Amino acid sequence: MTPERYEKILRVLRRRQPTLTVLMDEVNKPHNFSAILRTCDAVGVLTAHAVPPKSGALPTFDATSGSAHKWVAVQTHSDALTAVRTLQAEGMQVLATHLSQRSVDYREADYTRPTCILLGAEKWGVSDEAADAADANIVIPMFGMVQSLNVSVAAATILFEAQRQRLRAGMYGTPQLAPHDLHRLAFEWAYPDLAAGYRERGEPYPALDEAGQIVR
Structure with missing residues (x-):
């Protein structure tokens, strides 16, 4: 050393930032899972949360993570709804990336609060039950023919907005x-x-x- x-x-x-995290709901593609962890490390997430896909195992880490799995712990949960309620009981607001009648622009959320961003696999998205249980649903405005982003790109977009707000609030200047x-x-x-x-x-x-x- x-x-x-x-x-x-x-x-x-x-x-x-122990009060900033993500919950990956059955994100099953290794490159997406690893890329999300890499972004978590970049913005200061201490621990990420994940519901393993139905195969029963978390996606294999690969080069996409840039070794981020060494620096970001992953806590697993049996299902998304239980995980949402557990995190809420710990004082986290859960923001689900989900299109619904109550969805708001992701930039309107206050990420200086203890926050968990709930992300779903690209094919299925976040489950309706978990999205309903979340404190809010957030969306990234889209103006093209395609109506969704790759989940790791969406995670990066939202996490760096959280970083921007927390930097402005001075939350990186004092150890958390x-x-x-x-x-x-x-x-x-x-x-x-x-x-x-x-x-x-x-x-x-x-x-x-x-x-x-x-x-x-």
Whole structure:
């Protein structure tokens, strides 16, 4: 671990946004799943959520992620409706990308609030039940012959609007993670293999000095 590498890890973690996330409802194409995670990393999402496709497994990560799967944890849920209600109970507003009578332009939403963006697979979209349970439905205005975007493109469009609003509100200037969470993640990112061993033994992580070296 070099001091420069450790400083980058800390810089990224200090800008992570634990109150911004996505819920992928049966997104089944690996390149889309991976591209969404890559955008999540770019805007500071700490943990993404996913309902696995009916095959029962999350799409295989591929080169599209740019290794983002190392930096964005994925929490799985049995179904979208349960996931929506769980996230709402945790204080998140859930915004479903879904065309309905109550849909609004995605830019009208307030992304400085704790927010989860619900995304569906391209072929099926978000389920009606999950969309109805969401706090709001959002759409990206389209003026061409095609009436929808690739799901990973839609995710990027919305997430960067969330980033824009949060930057304007100064939310990237102050660490959103509690100090103990920041230390935990810094160790896991810097020393993933060692961290696994400590977790297996049920031992606390050791302290790191300013250069990212383990304090003996």
